[in-house]
Amino acid sequence: MKSATTSPFCLAPAACLSFICLFLLTGCDTTPRERQEVVRQEARKLDTLAERAGDRLDRASDRAADYTATARARNRQPLDPAAESAFTTELLGTYATIDQLTPQSIEPAYTQLLRQTRAKRRQWTQRDWDYATSVYKRLNNQLKAIRLDVVGRDELRIRGLQAEFVAMESGRDIKDLGQAVKE
Structure with missing residues (x-):
C-alpha cells in the first residue's frame, strides 16, 4: 500500500496549504496585482497535480479493463x-x-x-x-x-x-x- 505522501491525491491538499500560508504571509507586504500572480502560479501547480493524478487514474482504469476482458475471455473457454x-x-x-x-x-x-x-x-x-x-x-x-x-x-x-x-x-x-x- 502506498503511503499518503506519495499519493497524487494527498499532494493537492499539501499544495493548497502551502498556497494559503504563502498568501497569508505575503498578503500584507504585496499589492493585489502581485498576489494575483501568486494565485495564478499556485493554480497552475494545482492543475498540473490534478492532471497527473487524472492520467494515473486513466492508466489504472485501462489496465483494470484489460484484466477484466482477459478474465472474461478465459471464462468463456471450456x-x-x-x-x-x-x-x-x-x-x-x-x-x-x-x-x-x-x-x-x-x-x-x-x-x-x-x-x-x-x-x-x-x-x-x-x-x-x-x-x-x-x-x-x-x-x-x-x-x-x-x-x-x-x-x-x-x-x-x-x-x-x-x-x-x-x-x-x-x-x-x-x-x-x-x-x-x-x-
Missing part, C-alpha cells in the same frame, strides 16, 4: 475434461468420485479439497483456479443432493470450509487485479 478429471483426483484423492459421496464422506472431501488448495494455491494460475472452482462447484452440487441426510455438525464444518475456499479464490482475484493495475 475446461478440458481430461485436465478437470486429473485436477479432481489431485485435489480430492480418494474422494474424487464426487457423485458417489455420501453424507458421511462429504465433509472429509471438503476437508481434503481445502487441504490441497491451501498447499497449492500460491503456485496456481487463474486457469488452475478455474479447475479448482469447478471441483468445488461439483462438491456443492453433491452436497445439495444429500444435504438433508448430512449431520448438522458436519454441515457447519462444510460451511466454514466453503467460506475459506471462496475467500482464497477472491483473494487471488484481488491480488491479480492489483498487480494488473500496478503494472
Whole structure:
C-alpha cells in the first residue's frame, strides 16, 4: 500500500496549504496585482497535480479493463475434461468420485479439497483456479443432493470450509487485479 505522501491525491491538499500560508504571509507586504500572480502560479501547480493524478487514474482504469476482458475471455473457454478429471483426483484423492459421496464422506472431501488448495494455491494460475472452482462447484452440487441426510455438525464444518475456499479464490482475484493495475 502506498503511503499518503506519495499519493497524487494527498499532494493537492499539501499544495493548497502551502498556497494559503504563502498568501497569508505575503498578503500584507504585496499589492493585489502581485498576489494575483501568486494565485495564478499556485493554480497552475494545482492543475498540473490534478492532471497527473487524472492520467494515473486513466492508466489504472485501462489496465483494470484489460484484466477484466482477459478474465472474461478465459471464462468463456471450456475446461478440458481430461485436465478437470486429473485436477479432481489431485485435489480430492480418494474422494474424487464426487457423485458417489455420501453424507458421511462429504465433509472429509471438503476437508481434503481445502487441504490441497491451501498447499497449492500460491503456485496456481487463474486457469488452475478455474479447475479448482469447478471441483468445488461439483462438491456443492453433491452436497445439495444429500444435504438433508448430512449431520448438522458436519454441515457447519462444510460451511466454514466453503467460506475459506471462496475467500482464497477472491483473494487471488484481488491480488491479480492489483498487480494488473500496478503494472
